[in-house]
Amino acid sequence: MRDKEILKKTILLVKPHLGRLGIAMVSMVAVAGLSAAQAYMVKPLLDEIFFKKDHLMLNLLPLALVLLFLVKGFFYYCYAYMMERVGHTIIMELRKKMLHHVQLLPAPFFNKTTTGELMSRITSDVILLQAAVSSTLVGVLKDFFQILGLLGVVFYQDWKLALMSMIFLPMATFPIVHFGRRYRRLSTKGQETMAEVSTVLHEALGGNRIVKAFCKEEYEYNRFAAIVDRLFGITVRDIQLRSLAHPIMELLGGIGIALIIWYGGMQVLNGTATPGTFFSFLTALIMIYEPIKKVSSINNTLQQGIAAAVRVFTLLETRPEPYDPPGAVTIPPIAKEIELRHVSFSYDDNTEVIKDLNLTVRAGEVLALVGPSGGGKTTLANLIPRFYEVSRGQILIDGHDIARATLPSLRGQIGLVTQQTILFNDTVRNNISYGEPDRTDEEVIAAARAAHALEFIRELPQGFDTVIGESGSRLSGGQRQRISIARALLKNAPILILDEATSALDTESEREVQKALDNLMQGRTTFVIAHRLSTIKNADRIIVMQDGRIAEEGTHQSLLARNGLYTTLHDMQ
Ligand SMILES: Nc1ncnc2c1ncn2[C@@H]1O[C@H](COP(=O)(O)OP(=O)(O)OP(=O)(O)O)[C@@H](O)[C@H]1O
Ligand SMILES: [Mg+2]
Known part of the structure; x- marks a missing residue:
């Protein structure tokens, strides 16, 4: 299945929930905007209160800050609640749809597919797919707007410094793309192995009387252990990738910030910029860096989701037993x-x-x-x-x-x-x-x-x-x-x-x-x-x-x- 096809099918899943998603996204944009406002506020905080010693500002700014958090909190609630709700609605609907469909599949299908495999698709693949949808929508949009807002602050405060710090952005995309591909492969393997785990469990537990009679506890244990070990190996590689992605992204960010501190600090010392401008700039930059770092982990979830989506959609597209094949007639009860x-x-x-x-x-x-x-x-x-x-x-x-x-x-x-x-x-x-x-x-x-x-x-x-x-x-x-x-x-x-x-x-x-x-x-x-x-x-x-x-x-x-x-x-x- 091509990515484009998967995307199209996923959009169809999300489509009925556009209303709630709309509310979630508007709230998300508000949260992002307010985050940028928080970064901006660092400037008046430092310049007005600490350098100009303005008492009115001293009373006003903390109040404004509380208000800001209040409004931001409200929007955060709207967005988090709506988003989760939509996500779980999709899981519920997909599960119902899948069982409904699987039941209509003809008898030969069940000779080929194990119960464990089907259970794993209906229980866990669905969650992976939903996680990908949610985190992509939330992550990409929320982080996108947040990055956009913060970029605004950064460029407003000091565009030259901002340009300089942008050099590191392209470098950050390398681990994202490279790790993403490997994630998808690992996820497919992981889920397939998980299905095997279910199958063996189903047999070993369901057939426990035969297992007991033949004293094959050890044999079943070994069979199970072998698959679980294999799953562990796959998970370890997944953890390695995941754990490596984080420090690489952080290191790249750290280098960027170090350069900014050095260059920006010099400007403050030379008197070409106020400390407020500099700290506001730095706050915004550090805040940008968070969502960018998240993009890489969102990508992992996304790749897992794509792998799961392939399995879910393939199952849903397996030709069902036609309840009413074209031209089917209702036959009367037997008479002759x-x-x-x-x-x-x-x-x-x-x-x-x-x-x-x-x-x-x-x-x-x-x-x-x-x-x-x-x-x-x-x-x-x-x-x-x-x-x-x-x-x-x-x-x-x-x-x-x-x-x-x-x-x-x-x-x-x-x-x-x-x-x-x-x-x-x-x-x-x-x-x-x-x-x-x-x-x-x-x-x-x-x-x-x-x-x-x-x-x-x-x-x-x-x-x-x-x-x-x-x-x-x-x-x-x-x-x-x-x-x-x-x-x-x-x-x-x-x-x-x-x-x-x-x-x-x-x-x-x-x-x-x-x-x-x-x-x-x-x-x-x-x-x-x-x-x-x-x-x-x-x-x-x-x-x-x-x-x-x-x-x-x-x-x-x-x-x-x-x-x-x-x-x-x-x-x-
Ligand atoms: N799901 C299946 N897939 C492939 N081959 C099958 C399947 N079910 C049965 N067979 C094969 O079809 C043949 C006939 O099997 P069937 O179950 O109809 O025999 P039967 O006459 O009912 O036997 P019994 O008296 O033991 O119940 C057997 O050779 C069997 O191996
Ligand atoms: Mg028979």
Whole structure:
């Protein structure tokens, strides 16, 4: 991304806040102007009070000084408050926008990008970007006006001396430019490493039970330590640069001021200038030097911000899953059938995981998918809610190609129980009624009962109000599975996809859940994926999938009679 493009995008972020920014900037200019006035006041202070011994001035000047601080303080408040507020508004808005966008990204994106990386972009990159915007606006403008005002004083007091001190300005820009470039590179590396830190943390902490079981605390520690060490190295180089920039700028300034003292002091001694003029000049010069020094640190923040902006904007520009692709139609709930027509699919454009598959499922039919692991069952199930787009062929619901359906109208009619149960750190009730607060307690209880979950939920410390921990960690595997079945039940969708929904249940509860599922499947078009063949005996039709193809097809009895792959699978159990 080119700098110009980044700037354009950043301006778009700032644009809605121009009103508040305007107030901040006007206040900023006032603060800068008043700072210059303070420098100017040194002249009457010295000349009138100390040299002319004017008593009236002695009373007036301190008063004026207090007044000056009061007014300056007021403007400072306006500018600081408005500026910070705008900055944090931008952070808040960007974060919302990013999560909103990331959620719309298609499933393949999440196979490539780690959770830690995304978290780091949404939490810390946003702050870096905002810091750059704020400090550039505040810094550059405020310091610019302050420098301008003070320059006015300097030239007014003694233009020859002023010209002389300007020689050092160009020299000061060298470290700014040179260090800036290196900062940007370091910042990119730093943030990328920070994302890795998040990823490893996420895995080591989230997977702590496996880590414990395999006694891999040391291994995870080393993995983490290696990245943190690398981050430390990058930070050290950053600190080196930062610490070096300051004394270099200060030295340059010091040389300038030393020369001025020498030359200006000589003029005072010769009587060509008053001590007031000289000290006012010197005060202004020292005050100029502060904001100039700051320009270099602002530049660092700016470079970090640019690096962060590239990541933020790149993420925001990753093509989202089109909720309504052009020409998308709202498809009606299934009435007749789902048809898979010559469907092929591959995750990586090389190996086809589903190969030219043809299949028609009548509405209300219960279709079981069985077969060896890796045969493509889950993949096939993922194609129906369009988590992945088919590579070739079509999937049609009542003749409507789902590729051209609006996602809400497609996914709204599909209930899903996944192979890995996915639950949220929330109450049992909210997990079952997921995102639909207007579901009544009766409905939630009925769903829990049908999923044979009511009994254990009632025994939880706070019943339906028990918070179940991250990913439901406070529940047993079977309990988790029953909650996710209850969630699918409550959605009451006409198409149902059950991927190993009973795999984590013991025979006893499996029998119970099986009854519930049998009820649930009544009148719904159902895809049941199961390894345990006992659970699918009653399916209307069984499909044996192997290597992305349909190997066998029929009912439990007819497949057994064929004495093929199904029989082999059956006999193994
Ligand atoms: N996200 C992915 N990216 C790349 N390849 C994948 C991905 N998910 C699955 N695969 C591959 O696709 C093939 C089919 O996987 P799939 O999960 O559909 O099998 P399955 O029949 O559901 O197996 P199981 O019975 O073990 O659940 C496997 O070879 C697997 O390695
Ligand atoms: Mg699977």
